[in-house]
Structures are given as structure tokens and as C-alpha cells.
Amino acid sequence: MNYATQMEAARKGIITKEMEAVAYKEQVSPDVLRELIGQGRVVIPANKNHTSLDPCGIGQGLKTKINVNLGVSKDCCDIEAELEKVRWAIKLQADAIMDLSCYGKTGEFRRRLVEISPAAIGTVPIYDAVGFYERELKNISAREFLGVVEKHARDGVDFMTIHAGVNREAVARLKKNPRLTNIVSRGGSLLFAWMAMNDQENPFYEFYDDLLDLCRHYDVTISLGDACRPGSLRDAVDALQIQELINMGELTRRAWERDVQVMIEGPGHMALNEIVTNMLLEKKLCHGAPFYVLGPLVTDIAPGYDHITSAIGGALAAAHGADFLCYVTPAEHLRLPTLDDMKEGIIASRIAAHAADIAKGVPGARKWDDEMSDARRRLDWTRMFELALDPEKARLYRSESMPENHDSCTMCGKMCAVRTMNKIMAGENPL
Template identity: 75%
Template sequence: MKFTTQMDAARKGIITKEMEIVAKKEHMAVEDLKNLIAQGKIIIPANKNHTSLDPVGIGEGLKTKINVNLGISKDCCDIELELEKVRVAIDMKAEAIMDLSSYGKTEEFRKRIIESSPAMLGTVPIYDAVGFYDKELKDITAVEFLDVVEKHAKEGVDFVTIHAGINKETAGVFKRNKRLTNIVSRGGSLLYAWMELNNRENPFFEYYDQLLDICEKYDVTLSLGDACRPGSINDASDASQIQELMVLGELTLRAWKRNVQVMIEGPGHMPINEIPANVLLEKKLCHGAPFYVLGPIVTDIAPGYDHITSAIGGALAASHGVDFLCYVTPAEHLRLPTLEDMKEGIVATKIAAHAGDLGKNIKGAKDWDDEMSLARQQLDWEKMFDLAIDPEKAKRYRKESMPKDDDSCTMCGKMCSMRNMNKVMKGKNINLLREEG
């Protein structure tokens, strides 16, 4: 039996090879996985033309996944450096790469990622449109925007961020409700500007059915972008954000009628106490579709440390049901991330994702922590390094400050609680002030 997308296959009762791989990774019965894909609660972004892909699932009951944003810009256009970042991100087990390139040889960079990357690849096609057509934003036509989406889909992109929810109605709500930071989404601001300059409806909203034609043809997952995500704590959970979320819920149902897989993008900057309610709202208004968030960044005062502010929000969000975290680096709001910035962002986001998995009792998540705790109790340093989320840093810290006694560290020395409890539990003297007998 033929099928067009993973969702179409699931609804026809077909178990695809991608479903089998994901079910094995997640320790989930493949029938349960198939049923959740059919309902839209799990997605497997897997473009038919991405032949190097190692598929992963995103959604209900699965481990929280992370995405790494990369790409060239006019000020930083070193393709080889960005490709090195891709390689390192994959080595660090990032499940997704988003190419946010906005200048230069974007097609070459994108194709090279697709050819070699087992991680799923996402793009924001509107970023590419200005450079591809060599036109000012105002002069690009609706058809041309859609043609760029199809170009990315044909090349093998697994998911595309499309800001279809900022239609004229949403824009009206935005105009009537003043914000501190206006529209901070890059793609959302470009579309809003295009609408204002041309006095037209958002082309991705107006021609949404044609967009779905493209996604269905190549099995591209729609990442419905949050043009009105809050860019400051002040703007969180406001009328513009909620209005757009309601539109995205309607667009989700339209996509599902065409068997197109969907995830919903979310905030953004948000005070910590509002995060649980926002997750609940997204799941309710968007019918259980997987939720993908940037952060959330829980305070606006920490430039240079936003990998920490976002990890705090990401852990809480994931524990309440967020399925996919977009990493944030220390360079957020300041510059294009360096390789080291990227590494710090990945580690912080992986910690947040795993903390969230513990909070929502994902099968097998606690096993990792239990193994680490046992290694600590046994003072098995090599095992601890093997289990560490960043083994290189753990080894370096240990090596830089070695204790006199191997069964301790330079923080506690012979007063190490693990060391002493092990001895006492075996009926031995702990010998704090003298050498061992």
C-alpha cells in the first residue's frame, strides 16, 4: 500500500522503517508509536530525499529532543566553519540542525548538510528568499515565496519554519496591543513588513493549501512559527501571542486533513511562573501537536549567560510537556555563536532536556542518573567520566586538581562523605588525621 507521509502511513496502518527505528530508540511499542503519529501527537520529520537521515521522533511519551541553530550571515560567511559546527553538533548527539543562513551560498551549505547529516535538518525559507531572488523584500511575490519552500523541500529539508499564523487578524491584535519589544521573530518581522509594505495578506496564510501540497509531496514537517513570540518578559502571554496560537491551532487541523505532520513553535522570553500555563495552552489550542520552544528565556538581564537562562526555562517547560528544545548559546542577542559558544549551548540544552525527561517520567531517563549515582558511591572516576554529559570537561577538572588520595577529590579530601561512608559501612576506621595503616 502506498503512502505520502509518515502520518498517512500511520493512518493506513502501515509501519514504516522510520517508525521501527524510532520505536526501538524510545523503547516504545511500534503500534503505540504508530497510533500517536496518526493522531498528530508524535512526528517523525523525514523528508523522502534526505537519504542520510537517522530518524528520530518528537512528541508525547518520547525523550525531549534538541535543535542546534547554525548558518552563514553577511557578516560571518565562512561555510567551512559552519560545517565544522555541524560535525561537532552531530558528534554531541544533537537530534536536529537548523540552517538559518541568510546570505551568500545558502544552497551549497544546505546541500552539503543534507548529504552528510544523520540529524534532521530544518530551515526558514523566507530567510533565503531575499538572497535567492536578489530582490528587495517588498518585491518578492507570493508565488516566489512558495517556490523557495519547494526548492528546500526538493533538496531534502525535513522541516520548515513557516510563520503562517501572523495573518491580518493577528496583525490587527498586535497593532492594538502595544508591546515593549514589538515582533522579535526574524521571519515573523519580515512577513509583517511584507504585509504592511504591500497591503496584502500573509502569503503563507493566503496560500496555505499550496504550502500543504509541497509538504505532502516530500513529507516535509511544518514547524508553524511563532511570529509573535515574546521577546521580553514584559510581552509574555499577551494578546498577540495567544491570538497567533489560536490561528496555529486551526492551521494544524487543516494540515492534518492533508496528512502533513506539524509541530508548534513557542516562546521566547517568559517569566518562570507562566511556563506551565503556556505549555497547557499550546497542547489544548493546538490539539496535542508537539511543542517546540526557544528557551524559554526566564529573565532579560543576562547577556552572555542566556544558555543558562534558557536552560532554566527549558527544563521546566520540558517537565510540563514540551517536546523539543531549541538551544540557546551564551552569544544569544550578541553575535553569531563561535564553536565554543555552540558547545556550551548544546550541553546546557541537553541538561535541560534530560531534567525535563526526569520530570515527566520518560521511560529509561532515570537509569542514566542511577548509573552515575552508583559510580559516585563507588568512587569509580572512569565510570563517572563515561557517563558524564560532557566527559572532556569532567576529566579536565579532575586532572587539573588531583588529590593526594585517589578515593577523594580536592574539595573534601579525606572528609569525602562517599569515601568515609564506604569505609564505615564495611566496619573500617576512616583515618582522617593519619595515613592509612
């Protein structure tokens, strides 16, 4: 193999087996895909050590992808329960799974996750640092943070959230421009605290070139984390968010110079009318790199329903440039999600992603809807269930309330508009 990363291969004119697989699934030309990867507008997160991977592409012209967060915490440290979530996430067609484990020795769960998952695996190494070194955050050295990154890379992680954009300049910006909710990113707050306690620069910013060496060696895609994302509508599109975005654009160019693939992470909480502008800003300031958004959540008042507030924002964001949606569950802001919460979050995100793909004209997206409409016209319930985003739930609802006439439902019965039109068009009496 005479290339280190997918980006280097693309720039050398090589179409890798991962590119071939993605091109086939996306119904795009392998040469077009290769060109987009070489430009940094598409990434294929594919660590050389993730042997069970079924590669997916994220970026311009491709289907909107969704990510599922899971992992163990001190209060909920059940590895088997989280692995069951992994199996369900794969069954429900999540494109990526992020292990956000933040308690104890997380390596066992991470390695088992990589072993069984055909989906791309992401992590946030700083979450693991305290448990990995069994030391207080303040006493971890700058270089030791890179040691955790290397461990995750060796374990086969395909992409990592690295909060390299929250440097001393950004910290100063926050102090001059107070926020309602400060920093709500877990990784961002840890780095902010470490920088304050040690009076040092962000280690991922200071030693960014060394980080790039590690990522290049294993072909890990950097997901530049938005440490300064808004955690409330009030804080959206403020000086701190824009400052970090400018920093991430500069870091993106530096990564591309080393043939390292990059994604950009984005907001967060944001009013509906600000989303389109933010998508344009990110793509402009970060040179067209794929954009990975959490939500955006379009209101702050719906705990228990944030999978809905997120899907509303996610659909609009993806329709105007976001490429990758991080799912949000009904448990957001409240607790570690249960298996049922995870299912709700995945379905909501997949609806948002598909709605955006229709708007973007992604190949094949509209065809699915046309097939469903045709099955409805024919009152072909079996085919409707086959095409449903969640066939299990659709079948359950139908079985719980069966109509007198099999070619209708209990909402309208014989007065079903579709049934009426079918019979009239066939010259029959509908009633």
C-alpha cells in the same frame, strides 16, 4: 510505497522503517508510536530526499529533543566554520540542526549539511528568499515565497519553520495592543514588513493549501513559526501571542486533513510562573501537536548567560508538555555563536531536556542517573566519566587537580563523605 507521509502511513496502519527505528530508540511499542503519529501527537521529520537521516521522534511520551541553530550571515560567511559546528553538534548528540543561513546563495551549505547529517535538518525559507531571488523583499511575489519552500524540500530538508499564523487579523491585533518589543522573530518581522509594504495577506497563510501540497509531496514537517512570540517578559501571554496560537491551531487541523505532520513553535521570553500555563494553552489550542520552544528565557537581564536563563525555562516547559527545545547559547542577543558558544548551548539544553524527562517518567531517563550515583558511591572515576553528559570536561577538571588519595578529590580529600562511609561500612578506619 503506498503512502506519502509518515502520518498517512500511520493512519493506514503501516509501520514504516522510520517508525521502527524510533520505537527501538525510545523503548516504546511500534504500534503505540504509530497511533500517536496518526493522531498528530508525535512527528518523525523525515524528508524522502534526506538519505543520511537517522530518524528521531518528537512528541508525546518520547525523550525531549534539542535543536541547534547555525548558518552563515553576511557578517560571518564562513561555510567551513559552520560545517565544523555541524560535526560538533552531531558529536554532542543534537537531535536536529536548523540552517538559519540568510546571506547569498545558501544552497551549497544546505546541501552539504543534508548530505553529512544524520540529525533532522530544519530551515526557515523566508530567510533565504532575498538572496535566492537577488531582489528586495518588497519585490518578491507571494508565489515566489513558495518557490523557495520547494527548493528547500527538494534539497532534503526535514522540517521548515513557516510563519503562517501572523495574518492580517494578527497584525490588526498588534496595532490595537502595542508591545514593548514589537515582533522579535526575524521571519515574522520580514513577513510583517512584506505585508505592510505590499498591502497583502501573508502569502503562507493565503496559499496555505499549496504549501501543504509541497510538504505532502516530500514529507516535510511544518513547524508553525511563532512570529508573534514575546521578546521580553513584558510582552508574554498578550493578546497577539494568543491570537497567533489560535490561528496555528486552525492551521494544524488543516495540515492534518492532508496527512502533513505539524509542530508548533512557542515562546520566547516568559516569567517562570507563566510557563506551565502556556504549555497547557498550546496543547489545548493546538490539539496536542508537538510543542517546540525557544527557551523560554526566564529573565531579560543576562546577556552572555542566556544559555542558563533558557535552560531554566526549558526544563520547566518540557516537564509540563514541551517536546522539543531550541538551544540558546551564551551569545544570544550579542553575536553569531562561536564553536565554544555552541557547545555551551548544547550541553545546557541537554541538561534541561534530561531533567524534564526524569520528571515526565520517560523510559530509561532515571536509569542513567542511578548508574552515575552508583559509580560515585564506588568512587569509580572511569565509569563516572563514561556516564557524564560531557566526559571531556569532567576528565579535564579531574586531571587539573589530582588528590593525594586517588579515591577522593581535592575538595574534601580524606574527609570525603563517600570514602568515609565506604571504609566504615567495610570495617576499616577512614582516616
